[in-house]
Amino acid sequence: MHIALKVGGLITILLIIIAAIVIPLTLHFRQKPVQNISLNETTAETANSSVSTTGDNSSTSLTTQSTQFLIQSNYTSVLTTNNPMTCRQVSCLATYFYYEAIKINVSVAGNYTIVSSSSIDTYGFLFNNSFDPLNPIRNLLLYDDDSGGNQQFELTYFLQPLVNYVVVTSTYIQYQTGTFSLIATGPGVINFTRIITPNSTILIQSNYTSSLTIYSPTTCHPDMCSNSNFYYEAIKINVFVAGTYTIACSSSIDTYGFLFNTTFDPTNPTKNLLVSDDDSAGNQQFKLVYFLQPSINYTVIATTYYPFISGSFSLIATGPGVVYFTRITSSNMTAVSGNLSFYGVQLNFDTQALSNDWSLCYNDTYNVILNSSILIPILGICNKQKLMLGCRPVGSSLLSVAAMGLRGDVLYSCGMSTSCTHVANGVGWYFAYEYSWGFVNNNDIVYRSACDTASTNPIYRLCWDTISAHGGYRCGNIIDLSSSTTYQRVIYHSN
Numbered sequence: 233m234h235i236a237l238k239v240g241g242l243i244t245i246l247l248i249i250i251a252a253i254v255i256p257l258t259l260h261f262r263q264k265p266v267q268n269i270s271l272n273e274t275t276a277e278t279a280n281s282s283v284s285t286t287g288d289n290s291s292t293s294l295t296t297q298s299t300q301f302l303i304q305s306n307y308t309s310v311l312t313t314n315n316p317m318t319c320r321q322v323s324c325l326a327t328y329f330y331y332e333a334i335k336i337n338v339s340v341a342g343n344y345t346i347v348s349s350s351s352i353d354t355y356g357f358l359f360n361n362s363f364d365p366l367n368p369i370r371n372l373l374l375y376d377d378d379s380g381g382n383q384q385f386e387l388t389y390f391l392q393p394l395v396n397y398v399v400v401t402s403t404y405i406q407y408q409t410g411t412f413s414l415i416a417t418g419p420g421v422i423n424f425t426r427i428i429t430p431n432s433t434i435l436i437q438s439n440y441t442s443s444l445t446i447y448s449p450t451t452c453h454p455d456m457c458s459n460s461n462f463y464y465e466a467i468k469i470n471v472f473v474a475g476t477y478t479i480a481c482s483s484s485i486d487t488y489g490f491l492f493n494t495t496f497d498p499t500n501p502t503k504n505l506l507v508s509d510d511d512s513a514g515n516q517q518f519k520l521v522y523f524l525q526p527s528i529n530y531t532v533i534a535t536t537y538y539p540f541i542s543g544s545f546s547l548i549a550t551g552p553g554v555v556y557f558t559r560i561t562s563s564n565m566t567a568v569s570g571n572l573s574f575y576g577v578q579l580n581f582d583t584q585a586l587s588n589d590w591s592l593c594y595n596d597t598y599n600v601i602l603n604s605s606i607l608i609p610i611l612g613i614c615n616k617q618k619l620m621l622g623c624r625p626v627g628s629s630l631l632s633v634a635a636m637g638l639r640g641d642v643l644y645s646c647g648m649s650t651s652c653t654h655v656a657n658g659v660g661w662y663f664a665y666e667y668s669w670g671f672v673n674n675n676d677i678v679y680r681s682a683c684d685t686a687s688t689n690p691i692y693r694l695c696w697d698t699i700s701a702h703g704g705y706r707c708g709n710i711i712d713l714s715s716s717t718t719y720q721r722v723i724y725h726s727n
Contacts, residue, residue, distance in 0.1 A: 307334065307414040307424040311352075311403065317435060318365040318402065319478070319550055320355075329355070330409060331402040333363050333427040338391045340420025346387045346399060347380040350412035353404040356385030363398040363427075365435065366476040366552055367521060373397075377404060391418070398427065435550045440467065440557035443544040444485075444536065446617055446640035451535070454490055454501035454508065461539035461612055462488075466496050466560040467532045471524045473553025479520045479532060480513040483545035485645045486537040489518030496531045496560075506530075510537060524551070531560065538604065538665050540611045542640040572618065572636055576658030577673045577692040579708075581622065581634040586724065590620070594723035597626065598713040602721075603700040604665040611643075616725035619643075621671065623694055623707035626718050633694050633708045635659040635671045636724075642671075650680050668705075670695035685711075696721055 315330040338344065348354040357363075357375040364370050373389060380386035383404065391397060401412055416422040448463040471477065481487045490496075492504040506522060513519035516537065524530060534545055549555035573586060583592075593614035602610075619642040622634035636642075637657045646652030646662040653660035653672060660672040668682045673692035678684040683695040683705035690709035697705050697714065704714030713719050 301419055302417055303419065303421055305416040305422040305424070307416075308411070309334075309401075309426065310411040311401070311409045313409060315409075316365060318368055318400075319435060320368075328406040329402045330407070331365075331400050334399045334401065334414070335425040335427055336391075336397045336399055336416075337393075337395075337423045337425075338418070338420050339393050340418075341392050342390065342419035343388060344391050344416055344418030344422060346414055346416045346422075348384045348386075348401060348412055348414055349380075350384065350410060352408050352410035352412070353383040354385050354412060355402045355404050356387050357400040357402070358387045358389055359398040359400065361396050361398070363400055364476065367478075369521070371398075391422075436552065436554055438549040438555040438557070440547040440549075441544070442467075442534070442559065444534070444542045446542060446638055448542070449498065451498040451501055451533075453488060453535070454505050454533075457501055459539055459608070459612070461615065462535045463540070463542055464498075464533050464535035467534065467547070468558040468560055469524075469530045469532055469549070470526075470528075470556045470558075471551070471553050472526050473551070474525050475523065475552035477522060477524050477549055477551030477555060479547055479549045479555070481517040481519070481534060481545055481547055482513075483517060483543060484647060485541050485543040485545070486516040487518050487545060488535050488537050489520050490533040490535070491520045491522055492531040492533065494529050494531070496533055504531075524555075539608055540615075540639065540643050541645050542643065543645050572638075572657055574636065577633060577635045577671065578631070579633055579691060581631040582629065583622075583631065583724070584629075586620075587726075590618075590724050590726040592722060593725045594721070596721055597703075598623075598696075598705075598707070598716040598719045598721060599703045600721075601700060601703050602669075602696055602698045604698070607665065607698055610723070614723050614725045616727045618726045620724040620726075621669075621694060622722045622724075624720055624722070626720055631722065632710075633692060635661075635694070637661060646680075648680075648682075651678060652680075653678055664698065666699050667697075668695055669698050670706075 309332055311330045311332060315332060317328055318331050320329060348356055355377050358373045359371040360373050361371055374387060376385040376387055399414065442465055444463040444465060448465060450461055451464050452460040453462060481489055488510050490508045491506045493506050494504055497503050507520055509518040509520055511517065532547065534547065594610050617639050618636060619639055620634060620636035621642065622631035624631045637659055641654060641656035641661050643663045644654035644661050645664060647664050648667050653662050655675060658674050660674060660676060662678060662680065663669045668680055670684055671694055672678055673689055676688050677686055679686040682699055683697050684693060693706060693708060695706045697703060702714040704716065705711060707713060707719050710719065
């Protein structure tokens with residue numbers, strides 16, 4: 233009996249020991265497949281986001297348990313001095329950027345990203361179907377400079393199968409060469425094919441410089457002929473090589489350009505008009521793009537966006553051949569007769585001292601706004617070749633401060649420069665629509681913001697705001713006249 237109990241007790245103890253060993257092992261092996269699945273998913277996701285390959289033109293794909301495929305395709309090449317050149321597609325004012333054109337195709341539609349990698353500062357462009365170096369804005373889809381970091385471009389676009397795209401790899405700095413790689417990622421392989429560009433497509437740059445003055449003829453804008461007070465210059469152009477040419481303007485004034493077939497008739501300014509442009513070259517400059525033929529005379533009209541504005545300008549033409557410029561003289565260019573009545577800035581000036589050919593053309597108080605919509609009609613009334621500006625307290629017979637000059641000097645465009653003046657007849661003039669208009673004595677400095685707030689020789693200063701916010705601003709050393717009804721602005725004119 234005691235032996236049976238002892239044996240039974242030993243069996244019970246053995247069963248407990250076996251259970252203690254077997255049950256944890258069973259649980260362990262049942263949990264292990266779950267743990268494996270979790271690790272596999274994590275690995276797949278990690279691998280899916282870190283695929284990397286190298287090669288001149290290669291691709292690698294990774295299949296994962298998710299529905300997303302990321303495929304990386306690579307392309308490597310080099311820009312050398314043997315590469316063709318083009319202009320910057322955005323402004324096209326400089327033509328000395330080496331480039332390489334690469335055709336790309338995909339078989340899977342989706343969003344693709346193409347990033348450059350290089351030791352040089354790159355600039356990238358994506359075109360639909362084809363790239364024309366003589367008309368670099370044609371077919372342009374997007375462009376980028378530095379979005380890829382480290383002065384590298386990054387292009388992201390939804391690409392379609394059965395469509396040819398062209399990536400143009402160029403540089404931010406002219407004449408720069410060096411190796412580069414393109415790294416493309418997306419839902420499918422990108423096939424890269426270099427486009428061999430013959431040297432005949434290298435662009436040739438031609439230049440022309442001149443100036444619009446008060447002696448220049450005037451016309452209206454051919455595309456909106458409601459005002460005929462725009463100075464212009466007509467330039468005949470010819471080419472000997474047919475092709476697409478770009479003519480861009482560079483100036484400190486706001487320019488407007490027109491291209492005519494054969495001739496320009498200022499009495500019928502829409503006749504023969506081919507193309508017109510205002511600001512496509514950037515910085516308020518025009519850019520004309522047209523396919524020019526040999527043995528045909530074309531006429532470029534360089535004028536301004538605002539009336540009665542004068543200043544120097546340059547034309548930069550790019551295309552497959554030289555553009556020959558010839559200035560066309562106009563028979564209606566007239567000279568200003570007579571001399572100015574006085575020199576320099578005058579204080580307490582009596583207008584009775586003016587000769588009979590001077591007349592008052594504008595008189596209003598300082599609180600009246602002089603924005604461009606108001607000022608342009610005023611200059612249409614004050615339309616003679618000499619102007620005198622002055623100011624005075626209401627009721628006074630004397631101008632507190634006054635100065636006169638030739639129209640082109642008085643309306644010399646300084647834009648939004650804080651320090652620009654144009655010295656003529658002993659007066660420092662400045663003018664800009666939607667900024668300010670005024671003068672200082674001779675070479676005195678100005679600080680325009682928008683009106684002149686400098687304090688040197690204050691009694692010799694006059695400034696009128698030409699912005700929409702308020703009138704004013706100063707009459708000599710009297711300032712903050714933007715809301716004043718006790719001070720007057722006056723303009724006299726004469727031939």
